[in-house]
Amino acid sequence: MSGSAEAAPLRHTPLYDLHRSLGARLVAFAGYEMPVQYPSGIIAEHLHTRAKAGLFDVSHMGQIRLHGAGAAHAMEGLVPGDLQGLMPRHMRYTLLLNEAGGILDDLIATRVEDGVMLVVNAARKEADLAHITAHLDRAVAVEPRFERALLALQGPLAAAVLARLAGGVAKGVEQMAFMSAARATIAGAPCWVSRSGYTGEDGFELSMEAADAGGVAEALLREPEVAPIGLGARDTLRLEAGLCLYGHDIDETTTPVEAGLAWTIARNRRAAADFPGAATILRQLAERPSRKRVGIRPDGRAPAREGTPILDPAGNPVGRVTSGGFGPSVGAPVAMGYVDAAHATAGNALALVVRDVPRPAHVAPLPFVATRYYRPHP
Amino acid sequence: MPVTRFTKDHEWVRQEGEFAVVGITDYAQQQLGDVVYVELPEIGRRVEPGKEAAVVESAKAASEVYAPVSGEVVAVNDAIIGDPAKVNADAMGEGWFLKLRLADPKELDGLMDKAAYDAFVAEQH
Numbered sequence: 001m002s003g004s005a006e007a008a009p010l011r012h013t014p015l016y017d018l019h020r021s022l023g024a025r026l027v028a029f030a031g032y033e034m035p036v037q038y039p040s041g042i043i044a045e046h047l048h049t050r051a052k053a054g055l056f057d058v059s060h061m062g063q064i065r066l067h068g069a070g071a072a073h074a075m076e077g078l079v080p081g082d083l084q085g086l087m088p089r090h091m092r093y094t095l096l097l098n099e100a101g102g103i104l105d106d107l108i109a110t111r112v113e114d115g116v117m118l119v120v121n122a123a124r125k126e127a128d129l130a131h132i133t134a135h136l137d138r139a140v141a142v143e144p145r146f147e148r149a150l151l152a153l154q155g156p157l158a159a160a161v162l163a164r165l166a167g168g169v170a171k172g173v174e175q176m177a178f179m180s181a182a183r184a185t186i187a188g189a190p191c192w193v194s195r196s197g198y199t200g201e202d203g204f205e206l207s208m209e210a211a212d213a214g215g216v217a218e219a220l221l222r223e224p225e226v227a228p229i230g231l232g233a234r235d236t237l238r239l240e241a242g243l244c245l246y247g248h249d250i251d252e253t254t255t256p257v258e259a260g261l262a263w264t265i266a267r268n269r270r271a272a273a274d275f276p277g278a279a280t281i282l283r284q285l286a287e288r289p290s291r292k293r294v295g296i297r298p299d300g301r302a303p304a305r306e307g308t309p310i311l312d313p314a315g316n317p318v319g320r321v322t323s324g325g326f327g328p329s330v331g332a333p334v335a336m337g338y339v340d341a342a343h344a345t346a347g348n349a350l351a352l353v354v355r356d357v358p359r360p361a362h363v364a365p366l367p368f369v370a371t372r373y374y375r376p377h378p
Numbered sequence: 379m380p381v382t383r384f385t386k387d388h389e390w391v392r393q394e395g396e397f398a399v400v401g402i403t404d405y406a407q408q409q410l411g412d413v414v415y416v417e418l419p420e421i422g423r424r425v426e427p428g429k430e431a432a433v434v435e436s437a438k439a440a441s442e443v444y445a446p447v448s449g450e451v452v453a454v455n456d457a458i459i460g461d462p463a464k465v466n467a468d469a470m471g472e473g474w475f476l477k478l479r480l481a482d483p484k485e486l487d488g489l490m491d492k493a494a495y496d497a498f499v500a501e502q503h
Contacts, residue, residue, distance in 0.1 A: 025411075042437040043412040232411070232438055301415050301459075303435055326414035326437055333415070355417075355433065 013059035014149045014213040022228050029231060030122035032060040037230040045233035046328040049199055050369075053155035054229035055220050058198075062125025063148050063207060064118040064132065067141040071115040074136045079109070080256065080275040082266030086111035089181045091194060094264055095256055096120075096128060101277025101284075102252035103259065104131060106244060108196060110181050115140075117192075119150065119205070121246045149213035154203030154237075156372065157225040162186070162204055165219055166193065173204065178373040187219035198234065200241025200371040239334060240327045242295060242366030248306055249293060249322045249336055257284035258338065260293045260366070291319065292344040295366040296335040296352070300359055303333040304352040310337055311351040311358055318343045321352065327368055334368045335361075382470075383446065383486050384495035387428075390470060391446040393486055398478050402434060402443060405499050407469040410436040413462040418454035418476060425449060425478065427485065432475050434465065447485040449478030 010033040019026065024035035035057065037045060048054055066075060072083040081094035091110035095103050105124040110117040120128045125146060133142045153162060159174040166173045166184040173193060176182060181194035189212035197203035208216060220226050235245070244250045250259045255277065262285060269275055273282055298304055308321035324335030335352070343350065346365045351358035382392040388406035392399045407413065417433040425431045425445035432443040454476045458464050465473035480486075490498060 036438070037411060041412045043414075236437060302417065303415055303440070305440065326435070328437070 011060075013057055014210040015057045015059065015217055018214055018217055019057065019228075024228070024230060027231075030060055032122065034060060035228070035230040037232045038228050040227070042230070042232035042236060043328045045227065045229045046236050048227045049155045049201060049229055049233060049237055050329050051155070052225040052227070053153055053158040053161050053203075053223075054199075054233070055217060055226050056152040056154065056229050056231075056234055057149075057217070058152050058205070058234075059149040059210075059213065060122035061150055062118075062120040062122065062128065063145040063150065064120065064125075064129060065143040065145055066116040066118070066132075066136070067143060068115055068139050070137060071140045072111055074140045075109065075116055075118075075132075076269070076275070078132065078135055078276065079107075080265040080269050080278075080281070081109065082268055083109055083111065083116060085266070085268070088113050091179045091181055091196060092264075095250075095261065096131065097256070097276040097281075098252060099276050100252075101255040101280035103246075103250045103254055103256065104128070104252060106246055106250060106261075108194075110194065123247060147210055149208050149210050151206045151208075151213065151217060151220070152197050152199075152203060153206065153220060153226070154197045154199040154201045154229075155225075156202060158201070158203040159374065161220065161223045161225050162193070164223065166191075169193070175376060176374075178202075178375050187216050189216050191216065195374060198241075198243055199237040200243070200367055200369055201237075202372050202374045235323075236325060236328055239323050239325065239336065240329055240367060240369040241371055242336070242368065244293075244336075245323055254293075254338070255281055255284060255289065257281055258289045258291055258293065288341060291338045291340055293322070293336060293338055294344050294346075295364040295368060296321065296324070296337055296350065296361050297364040297368075298333045298335065298352055298359060298361040301333065302354050302359055304335045304354055304359075304361070308335070308337070309353040310339055310361075311353060312343055313349045313351065315351070315358065318350070329369050334364075336366070339363070381486065383489035383491060384498075385444065385446045385489055386498065387444050389444060389446045391486065391489065393480070393483065396480055396483070397452065398447065398449065398480050398486070399474050400431070400443075400446060400476050400478060401474040402465065402469055403495070404469045407466050407473070410434065410438075410441065412437045413458075413465040416458050416462050416465065416475070418456075418459065419451050421451055421454065423451045425451060443475060445478070446489060447478070448481035450481070451476055452479050453477035
């Protein structure tokens with residue numbers, strides 16, 4: 001239980017003092033000192049988010065603004081998603097790919113009238129910025145906005161809470177569709193609001209100037225449904241929702257097809273085969289990949305953590321766990337990992353080697369908990 | 379009055395005649411956070427000081443529980459297998475892990491008493 005020494009001083013988000021005043025336990029994460037949990041603990045925070053509304057500080061993530069009418073077209077040279085087909089103020093989950101089809105990062109891209117906005121992973125933001133800047137046409141200006149704050153309000157009551165505090169959205173924030181964005185004023189502060197998140201629940205992400213973050217966070221926390229939620233519960237929530245964590249479930253050695261993210265490769269982009277790694281990825285799509293990311297449910301109570309070897313019932317190695325732990329809403333351990341394609345069918349029996357003992361498990365459909373994204377009826 | 383001693387790895391051991399009950403301290407459960415799983419040794423196993431005797435897993439990570447002293451496991455607390463949160467709720471009582479037949483009760487003298495342990499924990503901050 002000893003803390004590891006850090007080489008560089010840890011950075012703070014604009015909400016650092018608020019986290020401390022709320023009694024957060026702070027840990028080093030992606031170069032920042034971030035709240036892993038508040039006094040109520042990971043399980044209570046997780047269950048609160050699934051029942052009501054949780055407020056997360058994700059200001060460590062990287063916000064990048066691309067300026068120029070050609071930004072969506074230019075950015076398509078780096079990702080397999082259809083960005084030009086996005087309506088303004090609509091967003092898409094996509095992947096930065098290398099020439100081998102490996103995943104450099106996963107990100108959210110939002111089309112705006114005069115460009116594209118990106119939200120990328122904290123640990124990858126400097127590398128992403130360099131990669132994007134090096135590859136984009138000079139007509140597209142790349143502006144890092146790493147100093148901006150980003151909050152996430154997630155849970156079934158998030159829309160009702162935000163509607164109380166937000167002004168300036170024509171039909172009201174509660175009418176916004178999943179994966180759309182709008183300008184709004186929240187607690188007096190100008191914010192960019194998107195209906196998105198990383199929990200499997202309905203919810204919003206709010207981007208704002210650093211100086212406004214404390215006021216917005218405190219206003220949200222004054223609402224009776226809202227509790228502060230740390231990175232510990234953020235991880236268990238996204239794991240139950242079957243969402244990948246970069247550097248764990250996906251990285252430069254995994255392709256979108258192996259990762260079960262082939263749905264991010266747009267039909268017109270497949271036809272054009274004009275994204276990085278297209279040859280490898282299109283071949284995997286046609287021939288099936290040799291391994292796949294799957295959900296795994298241990299049959300017993302022991303959690304299987306990242307790195308746990310996966311065996312077939314005969315004891316042959318068939319893969320490795322990439323994320324795993326206890327799922328508070330499932331009430332049992334859950335995991336994700338890569339297994340040889342022959343073992344990737346839901347219900348298939350596996351064994352997980354935890355503390356040198358093979359323990360029975362089986363392949364389970366993802367997500368572990370049904371997602372509740374808001375999609376209004378037309 | 380039973381004697382309770384403490385280790386630097388945050389286990390407690392309470393002597394009851396030729397036996398001793400072992401658990402993790404309240405400080406340890408606070409540091410771990412929500413306990414979601416425990417793995418306890420089989421009855422009859424011989425344990426040695428500083429060697430793994432049990433496993434405790436929180437929402438975040440797995441940790442080893444070391445035997446504070448030598449002995450033979452004569453009982454384990456099945457209640458915390460079914461309800462691991464008992465370790466958080468009452469680490470020094472209902473959240474006990476295992477009971478040993480002491481190999482040498484004098485080994486307890488080498489461990490910290492409550493005052494020394496409290497001072498040790500205070501130094502961790």
